């Protein structure tokens with residue numbers, strides 16, 4: 001579904017992503033892990049068109065999306081959330097969902113109905129007329145996922161969906177992700193919460209200083225000495 005080949009991104013003299021390649025097969029979850037600053041968000045920003053990569057190629061369902069704008073990439077069926085939720089504080093939750101609609105021909109009443117059904121699925125229906133600013137941090141993460149669901153992408157990128165989310169909202173998020181997987185969606189998941197990522201991922205890629213240092217199934221990664229060293233060698237790990 002998603003293929004990244006030789007992706008590199010520099011910021012001045014800093015190589016944030018260094019010749020990274022991986023693939024995410026359809027209907028699977030790829031977990032991208034690594035300590036704070038290892039380049040995870042930069043990878044996601046390059047894939048989704050927010051940053052322009054210096055080299056490499058990204059294909060989505062066989063189509064080259066490397067030089068496309070983030071809007072075009074969304075139209076090609078890729079949705080993403082942000083590490084720091086990007087919601088509209090002065091709009092209601094329903095209005096927040098309507099801002100992501102890509103097809104301007106769709107009828108408003110039908111869109112509102114869809115938005116309300118999605119808000120219900122993430123247990124935010126009761127707050128649908130409240131403003132974004134009234135949500136807790138965890139609820140904001142759920143709203144981010146709801147906004148992505150609104151345009152029904154096949155490939156979904158989630159940046160730190162569990163960070164700062166209480167255990168019951170975490171469980172709800174995991175359930176929603178599993179339900180979307182059941183509907184045939186594909187995920188790239190970045191998380192510093194290894195418990196959740198180990199639970200959800202089919203395959204894991206480990207980044208360190210922008211480079212892939214390990215890749216494999218959950219059990220391989222859990223026991224990989226390089227991974228253990230990369231994590232335990234850092235005292236203040238915060239994602």
Ligand SMILES: Nc1ncnc2c1ncn2[C@@H]1O[C@H](COP(=O)(O)OP(=O)(O)O)[C@@H](O)[C@H]1O
Nearest residue numbers: 011016034035036037038039040041042043239
């Ligand atoms: N827009 C930017 N400008 C300059 N440096 C950046 C920018 N975004 C990220 N970086 C740097 O790139 C490196 C990787 O950052 P990031 O991708 O955010 O890591 P992670 O998500 O794994 O914590 C860090 O050293 C960070 O400071």
Ligand SMILES: [Mg+2]
Nearest residue numbers: 040041083239
């Ligand atoms: Mg990050």
